[in-house]
Amino acid sequence: MKSKKILFIYSVLLVVVLSLMIVLYTFSRKKEIVLPRDFSEIVNSGELNIVTDYNPIGYHVSGDTLAGFQHGLIKALEQDWKLKVNIFLENSLDKNLQGLKQGRYDIVARNIPVTTHLRQQFGFTESINLNKQVLVQRKPEFNDSITPIRQHLDLARKTIHIHKDSPVILRLQNLSHEIGDTIFIVQNDVYETEQLVMMVAGGDIDFTVCDEVLARKLAKEMPEIDVDTDISFTQLESWAVRKDSPVLLDSLDAWLSRFLTPASTHSLSHRK
Numbered sequence: 367m368k369s370k371k372i373l374f375i376y377s378v379l380l381v382v383v384l385s386l387m388i389v390l391y392t393f394s395r396k397k398e399i400v401l402p403r404d405f406s407e408i409v410n411s412g413e414l415n416i417v418t419d420y421n422p423i424g425y426h427v428s429g430d431t432l433a434g435f436q437h438g439l440i441k442a443l444e445q446d447w448k449l450k451v452n453i454f455l456e457n458s459l460d461k462n463l464q465g466l467k468q469g470r471y472d473i474v475a476r477n478i479p480v481t482t483h484l485r486q487q488f489g490f491t492e493s494i495n496l497n498k499q500v501l502v503q504r505k506p507e508f509n510d511s512i513t514p515i516r517q518h519l520d521l522a523r524k525t526i527h528i529h530k531d532s533p534v535i536l537r538l539q540n541l542s543h544e545i546g547d548t549i550f551i552v553q554n555d556v557y558e559t560e561q562l563v564m565m566v567a568g569g570d571i572d573f574t575v576c577d578e579v580l581a582r583k584l585a586k587e588m589p590e591i592d593v594d595t596d597i598s599f600t601q602l603e604s605w606a607v608r609k610d611s612p613v614l615l616d617s618l619d620a621w622l623s624r625f626l627t628p629a630s631t632h633s634l635s636h637r638k
Contacts, residue, residue, distance in 0.1 A: 403472065404610065404612065404614050405611070405614040406613065408472055408614065412450055413450045413452060414443075414450070414473070415451075415470065415471045415472045416440055416452070416453055416454070416471065417453075417454040417455070417456050417462050417466075417473075417474055417475070417476075418436045418440065418455065418474075419455070419457045419459075421457075421560065421580060422434075422560065422583055422584070423435055423579055424476060425455070439475065442625060443621065446621065446625070454471065457558055459533055460531040463488065463606065466607070466608055467487075469608075472607065472611070473605055473607055473614075473618070477494070477577070477603035477604075478490070478533070479497070479499075479533050479598075479603055480604050481533075481536070483536075484606075488606045488607065489607045489608065489611065490604040490605070490606055491605045491606075491622055492604065492619050493602040493604055494604055496600050496601070496603070497600070497601060498597075498600045499537060499577055499578070500575070500576060500595060501515060501521075501593075501595040502562075502563050502566050502574045502576050502581055502591055502593055503572065503591070503592050504591060504592065505590060505592045508589075509569075514595065515595055516595055518541060518544065518597075519547075521545065521549050522547035522549070523548060524573060525551075525571075526538060526552070526573045527565070528551065528552070528574060528575055529557065529562065530553040532575075537575075537597060537598050538575065538597070539551070541597065559574065562574040563584050563591065566590075567590040567591050576593070605618065
């Protein structure tokens with residue numbers, strides 16, 4: 367009789383514990399829900415959360431101040447929209463987009479190569495830039511007189527080092543299928559693209575891939591590198607917002623169409 371009573375108590379306690387676990391799990395799941403935050407919510411809050419990446423073209427330190435194409439656009443947007451802009455720096459595109467999904471950011475303000483896959487998940491502004499990916503390799507005079515690769519077929523069995531989570535991974539995988547042979551891709555989670563270019567120049571690795579705008583800027587500083595072999599066609603590059611922020615997207619597009627005149631674009635990199 368006593369054992370039955372103890373068993374009954376244990377059963378009741380087990381039910382209570384399981385119920386608490388279900389309640390806590392449900393509560394934790396609810397916390398993951400991202401509340402809608404479109405243009406009206408942003409204006410009402412008075413703050414706009416933007417993430418961008420740090421690089422010599424888009425956002426960087428110049429002397430004692432900040433400069434770059436993205437920096438110029440963000441500061442102009444802050445001034446025109448009269449909002450406090452909170453800027454976050456994160457070089458990983460995957461982490462940028464994950465933060466966007468989770469509501470940490472309202473806008474990913476960097477040159478994102480727009481693909482069909484990404485369009486299914488995010489809203490993209492009208493193009494803010496045209497760019498393409500190029501192969502970074504050493505010139506013959508810095509590479510034992512080896513002729514630089516010019517044909518994609520010659521990339522077969524070659525090893526290309528890229529930054530981990532780089533959007534160029536998909537292009538290289540597709541290129542491997544196109545040439546019918548393996549291109550070995552090494553994803554580096556320590557060094558950014560700029561550092562990988564420096565490693566090519568120094569002879570530590572043979573190949574990396576970089577967007578053309580950045581590659582040509584770096585080539586002026588590193589005479590060892592050759593950046594004349596295209597890896598991709600010219601691509602549209604845009605900013606990203608969440609799918610559930612259509613008014614924000616429309617507002618951005620309207621602002622960009624007014625702001626991105628040839629004169630303003632020319633001065634963006636020097637805006638402080």
